[in-house]
Amino acid sequence: MRPQTAPGFEELEISVLRAGDHVWLSAQSRMGSVFAVRRSVPEWKLPNDVTGKTVDAPSDWLTDTVRHARTDAASHALDVGKVLTDLVFGVPDIVTLLQQSRGIAGTSGTQLLVRVLAAPQEVCAWPWELLLDPQRPDQFLAMARDVHVVRSGRSRTYPIRQTPIEPPLNLLLVMSSPLRVGPEDAEAPFDLYAEKRSLLSELQPLIDRGLLRVVVEDRPSVERLRSRMGMQRRGFHLFHYLGHANPDGLKLERRNGRGMLLPSQEFALLLQQLPDLRLAVFAGCETARAPDGVVDDDPWPGPLSSADICVRDACPMVIGMQAVLPFRTERLLTRFFYQALTAGQPVAEALRLARLAINGDENSGEPLLDWAVPCLFVGGSEPGAIIDPEAKARPEPAPRRIGLRLGIRQGELRFISRLAELREGVDVLSGQTSARLLHVVGMPSTGKTALLDRILEELDPGIALLFISAKRLLAEPDPVRELARLVAELMRDAGARTVREGRFSAGDWWERLLGDLTEVPAAIVIDDGDLLLGDTPGAADLLSALMLLTERRGCARLAVATTGDLAELTRPLRPSEVRTIRLDALSWPEVWQWIRRNLPALTRYPEKDLSRLYTDVRHLELWEQLADLAAQNGTFEPQELPNLVRQLGVGTAKTPEPEPSGSDFFGAETAVPEVAAATAAPVRRALRLAVAGPFTVGRREEIAVAVTQCAIKHGVPGRVVAGETGEGESALAELLPQELAFADGVPSERDVCRWMADAAAADADILVFDYGNAVPSDAQNAVIARLGSDGRLVIVSGDHSDEPAYPAWTADAFAVGAIEDDGTLTHETPYYPDVGKPDVYAPRTITDTACEHLVDRPEMEGTTFAALYVAVAAMLVWATDRDLSAQEVRALLVKTAAPIPTERGGTAKRLDVEAALNSSRRNVLVGAIGSDALELGQLLAETPLRPELAVPLLDGLVADGTRIRRVVRNGVEQYERADDDAGPRNE
Known part of the structure; x- marks a missing residue:
């Protein structure tokens, strides 16, 4: 049956159907028809992805290209387009039909609409928007002035409505970013409110002119969406979804804030509540890609994408995405698409204008392929104008905000x-x-x-x-x-x-x-x-x-x-x-997720190499500048990152070393060292860490990076800075500049006391000291005792060979022994159960089993670094719960340490950082609830823990049932204390 020609378009329908080892082509327009042309399945010559793996399908190549902002995309796009063009327009009868239809459209002053019907999913997933223009082989047909390339829905089950609507158009803007409920939840969270603000600012001129009325739903549960849809007078004509999605469906929220994947079929049923819906825009990830299916066994029409299903069941036109669209491109698409749409342009023309705007943008345009990500699916209707361009809009006065800042x-x-x-x-x-x-x-x-x-x-x-x-x-x-x-x-x-x-x-x-x-x-x-x-x-x-x-x-x-x-x-x-x-500081995983969605060029580098820059690159603006420098450089070699960071002007200026002030702090040079009483800080600040031991002099920056990496590995937010104020930069810890040179591994008693004095004067919270081959004196133990009574945590270690060394430790010192990778105790740190020393053992090297091989110099191992690792554990626990005292932190580390066998028997323990952190985090969750039941969102806001860490621990506490229980009151899920000693929260 010859397709009907709708006003404004001359139509050419092309079907590409694969059966077995061949592809069958058909084409039809007013000028004639071509049926059942047999063609060989095309062979693709695609570059490897950014990890070096072989790419077999053009859809996977496009996903990799857009996700990582690959600057080599333009030439490969022409190669892919040439394969598609040779497949379709390599048939002389079809290219003739194209030229004839194009000529008729030009004569009548209309545009040519090329509808591509492709099946099964493997063929549908090919990037048909990259078809080349037979008249201009170096340009894409979808960007031509007189041609539109759209996808045909494989079936349709709703009545067609094409009469233009008088303004304003009603737009339902759905924004979905549910809570991450575990570390395995890999979807990148985004600043939902910021994106809402950006999109509304793009649409505001249209709202002010009375052309568009926008209703925002930013907590999209199924119940709230149904309510929104039912309350809107005149119904919604446009539906715009921004959020997480995958080929199986779109992600919404449950009533408790947790995410749920609504299958595409159910989402289409939800949209059927909008009888006047003309267009749905799915800006989620891969909403134009169908889930994987068994091609040979699946009946017609086979696996369908969310866009395909909604075209079939709910909406005459749907715009879906073939890949993850960066947010800056999404903003451009929104602005120019809706500007053209509310001006009375046909949907196909509005999308073409948006493509041109994206391609011409400095950050999203050529040589990137962001413009090719959106694809327009149409049912039986034409992608014509939705709004009546002749109708007059009635602007509504904007409400005036009243405020003083x-x-x-x-x-x-x-x-x-x-x-x-x-x-x-x-x-x-x-x-x-x-x-x-x-x-x-x-x-x-x-x-x-x-x-x-x-x-x-x-x-x-x-x-x-x-x-x-x-x-x-x-x-x-x-x-x-x-x-x-x-x-x-x-x-x-x-x-x-x-x-x-x-x-x-x-x-x-x-x-x-x-x-x-x-x-x-x-x-x-x-x-x-x-x-x-x-x-x-x-x-x-x-x-x-x-x-x-x-x-x-x-x-x-x-x-x-x-x-x-x-x-x-x-x-x-x-x-x-x-x-x-x-509130807590931003963590590296949060920054990395933001980079993934906003700075795809940086994802060309391994995440591990970027995370090592987190100590110096401290603001989002600097990451944006780094992405620009990386794109200009174009090589994306990890070894060049330090040079790019230096061009940003960070990480180079260091605070001068302070002069030793031990004599001033302790009094007369001949006096026995005394520790002054602590002065309570007026505000909470970052923790301060002082380290001294063999091989640590001159390595503060390296240690700061290593400690920051430990925090990243264990999910604790913030960074560690070296030798500069942590206020305003860290919110985790500052590595103090006080250093102590070891002569032949044995520091003098006076040097030790002076170092402790300097660290105490600088308000160190945690002091790490390795005696090397020396043994502590009574005077030094007295200083350690006074530091401990002053609320500081002193962690000591040493590689003594004399057995009396460990009995000389004061009980105030948190003694650390080193343990080999195989779990055996080293000969440098013998175990003395009679005196309970060492308190814990820790790895003698910061390795893959501890903190991911953080340093390159092999001498960064031994008892100093075993003690440093314990200090890092203490710092992470203390940062998680700042209401703990130093002795409570120490007790928690010892309590959660794992027993290890010893030759002499006893209760030696090996540090377990994750167990200590989980214990601290569980206590924080229980303490946040107090005597009042809280909903999940309220509980997460009242703790500084990230949702992907807090939610699994909360579920574990509920399953245990002894400390927290989950209750439902009036249909609302809440959490309350299960023990009997929950006192008033505000006492």
């Missing part, structure tokens, strides 16, 4: 893996929960200010905002009066009547304002909340005023950012009235 430094609105925290913060400050106080806790530079700024950006415009630093308020003569003045100004801007200041005292005026504030939706955010506990004049009164705010019912919510728990503010509140968000 004072004394706040704002950076980029970009995050990685902060989804649980953002959601919790938005729920609290928008008044969707019973919580009245949002408490954001984190060490310096963990992003507290940025998180609160992002939360405010996501609130409804009808909520009035005040974002101010406590430092600014306390700089005023009367902080409470200044706060009242700002809140009164905010309320007047919102149109509410407020009581005038008059002759009221500051406290009375504030209390009367709170009565008016109960009717005004408002979010009041106080940064630098630690200052509320200081002795600055007015701090106590300001804290009391904020406490009064949290005690009032109404629509106002308070958020406070601090480096530690602000018990004075939270104690008067019930557990349900407080929500705490605990």
Whole structure:
């Protein structure tokens, strides 16, 4: 049957069907038909992938090319296109039919629509968008001005609706990034809120002109999607999905926030609730690729992609993706596609214009192949205009946001893996929960200010905002009066009547304002909340005023950012009235996942080589610059990475070594060393680590990289910096610059005492010292004892041959012995069960069994590095739970160590880092719950643990049943303490 010619297009249908060892071609247009031309299956000459493996299928080559931003894509794309073109247009009758149809289209002022129907899946997966133009063999047919290449659905089961719609078009934007529930969950998490903001900013001009109305669903469970679809007046005409997907389906959320893969068939049934749906755009991964199937045994039509199934069952047009589209390309596609679509352009033309924009972009364009990733699937209808270009739009006035941001430094609105925290913060400050106080806790530079700024950006415009630093308020003569003045100004801007200041005292005026504030939706955010506990004049009164705010019912919510728990503010509140968000530093896995989706060029390097740069490349902007330098360099050799990093200007400037200050710290040179009393730090900071031993002098940078790699291996966020302040850079640890030179392996007693003094003066939390061939003196043991009583962890080791050495250790020293790779104790560190030394044994070399062979110099082994490994374990545990004391960290390491056999019997133990970390993490999870039941998202926000680490441990605790249990109340899944000693969380 001759296809009908729709207005605006001259159509040419081409079918490519494989049967056995041959491909059968047919073509049909108004100018004639060609049937059943037998062709040989094409042979592909494809380059190896980035790992060097052989690539057999062009679909796999395209996936590898786009995922890694390969700059050699252009020439290979022409080779693949030539094979496809020779297969189809190498048939003289078909190329003649093409030319005739093209001529008719040009004469009538229309465009040629080439529909490709390919089967089975192996043939359908070929990149048909790379067909070359027979008239211009060096150009792609899909980019030609007068031709569109689309894919034909293999069947259709719904009525066709093609009448243009009057504006505005209703677009349902679904964004899905569920929680990662385990390390095996390899899908790259993305900043859902940032991508939503980017896409909406691209669409905002269309919204302002009244051409487009966008509804966003960023927690897409099946129930919430059904509700969204049923509530929209006039229904949704467009559906845009951005999130995780695979050839088997698209990923949505369960009600508890965990991910679920909804099979393609069920997703299509869900879309059938949209009878006016004209177009679905699936920007997820590989939604245009079908799952693998047995080609010979599968009945027609064989395995289908998500795009194919939805074209068959739910929607006349679907745009799917052949590979993982980088986010920057997704933004370009969204902007130019919807601009053209709302201007009245046909869908096929809108996609062509978007392809041209992508190909012409500096970062996503030639020689990359991002433009070829989207493919348009059509059913029985034409990919014509959806909107009536002649109808007049009615712009709607945008709501005005009311807010004051004072004394706040704002950076980029970009995050990685902060989804649980953002959601919790938005729920609290928008008044969707019973919580009245949002408490954001984190060490310096963990992003507290940025998180609160992002939360405010996501609130409804009808909520009035005040974002101010406590430092600014306390700089005023009367902080409470200044706060009242700002809140009164905010309320007047919102149109509410407020009581005038008059002759009221500051406290009375504030209390009367709170009565008016109960009717005004408002979010009041106080940064630098630690200052509320200081002795600055007015701090106590300001804290009391904020406490009064949290005690009032109404629509106002308070958020406070601090480096530690602000018990004075939270104690008067019930557990349900407080929500705490605990922030940690970014971890390398989170940065790596962000690189995968945003900087595909860097994925040409092995992840291990990039992770070694994490110590110096500390900001996302630097990774972007590194990607640009790597693309310009073009070789992608790992050994060139250090040179590229040097071009960024990082990792080269080091802080000068401080002069030894032992005599100043201890007093007179002849005095017995004394350790001064510790001064409590005003804020929590990164841990500080001091190391001394044979072969460690001059190797601080190398050790910092090694320790950072250990943290990466064990899933602890943050980095270690060497010899420079860790504030604002690390949030994990700083390796202090104090060093000690060993003469013939035996340092002098005075040098040891001086080193300990310097480390103590620099506020070292963990001190690692290897005595080498020496034995500790009574004076040194006394110093170690005082350091221990000062809240520091002192880890010692040595390769003594004299048996009395270990009995000389003080009980305050955490003694470490070295163990061989085969598990036997070394002769340098004999075991003395009578005195309980060493406390634990650890590997004498940082190897594959410990931390992935982190160093190249063979002398980085021995008792020093066994002690260093124990120090790293202590640091990781301590960073996981900063409420632990040094002695509690030590006890946990000993408790979780694994027993090992000894020749002399006893209870020797080998350090088990993973067991210690898991024990600490479980305690953090249990402690976060307290006496109040929490939902999964709330629990994850209240702990600094990443979801892929926390969720498996939580499931294990639930399965054990002795500490946490899972309950369901009113259809909501919650977690609560199972023991009887759960006290109030805010005591």
